[in-house]
Amino acid sequence: MQGLIVRDLWFKYPGSRKFVLCGLDMKVTSGEVVLVLGRNGSGKSTLLxxxxxxLEPSRGEVLIDQVRASKVAGKLTGMALQDPMHQFSFTTVLEEVVVPLRIRSGGKGRKYALRLLRRLGLEGLAGRPPYTLSSGEARLLTIAAAVAGRPRLVLLDEPFxxxxxxxxxxxxxxxxxTALSGSMVVVTSLLAAREAVERLLNPSQRHKLEDGRLVGP
Ligand SMILES: Nc1ncnc2c1ncn2[C@@H]1O[C@H](COP(=O)(O)OP(=O)(O)OP(=O)(O)O)[C@@H](O)[C@H]1O
Ligand SMILES: [Mg+2]
Known part of the structure; x- marks a missing residue:
């Protein structure tokens, strides 16, 4: 089956005895926006x-169009980390978008990247070092980098x-x-922000992560 398939996913960090994720199942297809809600420490960032x-599952599997997620990392997948400053690795704002774009599409992409930055009001910052951005600007840049080139799977960790x-x-x-263009999008949010985020996104699936399990909407 095409799409994202999560089957009986278990995960614990090396050296830890407690499982963070305990047997998760999920199916996502093209065009879907999926919201994963949870409290602090419930495992949202770990799941993404x-x-x-x-990260490799301790047990179970994650397939993207029938291929193991770790095999297509970066190529089919774009991710915006919860902490933007952990994401940036290039010398300019423009490169943060152009480099993942090249990896995904193989093309040049400079014009496309500048257009995307303009949309987000970041074009005036294209030549700046990413670490000089304000926290809101940095968040927008991580999202631009995640969606650039329309990867098959877009993962946004608390984008709001x-x-x-x-x-x-x-x-x-x-x-x-991004979803309309055929990508699958998974977004996390704090449970406390649920109403506002649901209003903004109108997701096709909602999941609540609690005690390592998905306990429904
Ligand atoms: N590298 C690590 N080693 C050991 N434990 C970890 C590590 N990273 C995270 N954890 C633990 O795993 C659990 C889930 O963390 P995670 O960051 O996935 O939660 P979260 O839902 O994203 O939280 P938040 O809302 O605060 O972002 C937490 O108890 C955390 O302390
Ligand atoms: Mg988190």
Whole structure:
């Protein structure tokens, strides 16, 4: 089956005895926006890193179009980390978007990247070092990097945290467009922000992560 398939996913960090994720199942298809809600420490970021192929499941499997997630990390998957400063690794804002774009599409992409930055009001910052951005600007940049080139799977870890209402609308619009173009999008949010985020996203699936399990909407 095409799409994202999570089957009986278990995960614990090396050296830890406690499982963070305990037998999760999930299916996502093209065009879906999926919201994963949870409290602090419930495992939202851990789950996204596994879907991104950055962490390997302890048990179970994660398939993207029938291929193991870790095999297609970066190529089919774009991720915005919860802490933008952990994400940046290049010398300019523009490169943060151009480099993942090249990896995904193989093309040049400079013009496309500049257009995307303009949409987000970041074009004037294209030559700046990413670490000089304000926290809201940095959040927008991670989202641009995650969606650039329309990867098959877009993973956004708390994309609405720390952004003002106007920026939140732009982010929601970009998420919708990305899904409409055929990507699968998984977004996490604190349970406390549930109402606002659901209103912005109108997700096709909602999951609540609690005690390592998905306990429904
Ligand atoms: N590298 C690590 N080693 C050991 N335990 C970890 C590690 N990273 C995270 N954890 C633990 O795993 C659990 C889940 O963490 P995670 O960051 O996935 O939660 P979260 O739902 O994203 O939380 P938040 O809402 O605060 O972002 C927490 O108890 C955390 O302390
Ligand atoms: Mg987190």
């Amino acid at each position: 890193k596994i879907l991104a192929g950055v 945290t720390g952004v003002d209402p106007y920026q939140a609308l732009i982010i929601a619009e970009i998420i919708r467009e």
